[in-house]
Amino acid sequence: MIDLAYWLPVVWAVILIAAISIYVVLDGFDLGIGMLFAVEHDSGRRDVMMNTIAPVWDGNETWMVLGGAVMYGVFPGAYATLLPAFYLPIVLMLLALIFRGVAFEFRVMTKGAKQERLWTMGFMVGSGIGAFCQGAILGGVIQGVKVTEGAFAGGPLDWLTPFSILCGFAVMCGYALLGATWLVWRTTGQLEDSCRHWARRLAFGLIVCIVAVSIWTPLLHAPYLRRWTEWPNLLFVAPVPVLVAVLGGFLVAGLRKGHSKGPFLCALGWFFLCLSGFGISIWPYAVPPALTLWDVSSPPSSQMFQLVGTAILLPIILTYTIYSYRVFRGKVTEADGYH
Template identity: 50%
Template sequence: MDISFDLTVAWAILLAVAVYIYVVLDGFDLGIGILYPVFPHKRDRDLMMNTVAPVWDGNETWLILGGGGLFAAFPMAYAIIMPALYPPIIAMLLALVFRGVAFEFRWRAEGPRTRLFWDWAFIGGSTVAAFSQGIVLGALLQGIEVDGRAYGGGWWDWLTSFSVVCGLAVVCGYGLLGACWLNWRLEGDIQDKARRIARILGFGTVAFIGIVSIWTPFLEAAYFDRWFGWPQILQVSPIPLLVLGFIALLGRELYNERNDYMPFVLTLGLFGLCFLGLGVCMWPYVIPTSVTLWDAASPFKSQLFMFVGAIVLLPMILGYTAYAYWVFRGKIDHSSGYH
């Protein structure tokens, strides 16, 4: 797999990193909403929400960076992907808005029925957002029909059995992230319950990784050649081997109560390897297998101007994000409130 590095590739890496950071940071707080139904008591739900209350809204900065960066650096890809995926993308954005409203309003609910409504709004928004993100991923992987420089497919092309499986996989994976986060940040009975749920969701996530990994190479001949052709198989074989290693370590740590943070860290590493596998499939396309990165790229001067700005802003964003997590580090209990 030949990689020639230039500014277009640098932009692709930057956007990939932004999307991965979004998955990492927003994934676990979406996972908390997904887990709400198995924690029916208000006291537990308040405590779960308190673990992410100081940082959750900043996590979505990376989604904006990813979407805005795609529009700025690869406008042709943006013009094709958006019409192809309008329904799941709009569903995701509306779910994130509704979830954000529910996050704030449930604290001001005047009665149990009103609070229950906002709790279910939080559950629904989190689940729909996660499922929609998986749908988008699956639809992009299976390919988008391109006609010249525009989308050439139909309204429902994104909805396939593969994209639905990807949607369910993301819901399960985010649930695992959320459970591992709660295991790290909480203590007592609720931590024990979160760890038990993480074990169940860990099996589910591993199963989904296996299904999607086996299915993906058969979507496109280029994917199959990338993973099983010779000598490409020698270049990409470390990825599945590392995935198996991380799965084994995660399984061990979920039954080890000494290092509460390790299941969360290993889950992030597992997600990172899956993300790397996605990159192996898609390279060098931004829309597999129709539009390459260079086909969709904006002019060099435009990319350079925006890249300089991004390089200046990224350390600032990373800095205040890291500081926020550092300030609100450690275990919390029922005495730690949001307001």
């Protein structure tokens, strides 16, 4: 007989990881495009950059909402512990994303007016702060949270450490790389050429961050180190750094040879491998290094009820997302507009 109390949290963990991964992929490149405004100063080319994401960007954050709902409904113990640990970066991230969304719309409405520059700056700064906070939160979770009797027992700035700051800048660099390779795929002419140049530099920066985080993470806690160095674990985790190096070679080669879609797919592969590496390190902890998935999960009956609803809604969300990206596929030029 299936032990639901054991397997349901595992199923929900897979759903949560999938939601986070899809969010990182979809919202990552449009946050990256916002940050790339810092190196692209031509108003017309900035318009093209925004037009590549205009039809789909506001649906990308659906996956963040799904992830938050899963945490609240299925892993309430983790939600109650992690939320007070990361109040400041979460609130800052949400404010940045809200202001970024407002700036996105108002920049179009004030085109040619004095306020356009203000909203352009808002879109750029909101994207950068949102990306940094996401990385800092991830780093804070990986480095661990102080827990006493199942409740957060630390201070409001415990998350702000050199490791979390490194993770924040790594995510900023990674999102910018996703944005640059997305624009290589979706734009033409001078903008595409510039994006190839930016992507090569960002790829170098990201690989440096990946190496730094990969060396630092196992040193944070003994279980992390054992997961990456002991036999037979080593047999299963060794392919991850090898694949990172292989994809890096393909990414650089694709940029040099003029490939359009390949560099973006390689950048996505890097993100999936990084997320896999983090998952390998912290599994099965929901709140490292103290609380496991089973310690923080809701009753099996509650999980099963929510699983039925998710089984209905998830295919609808996936269908809508795939359809919207398919409809608005293809290269975008200055002749195309967003209204």
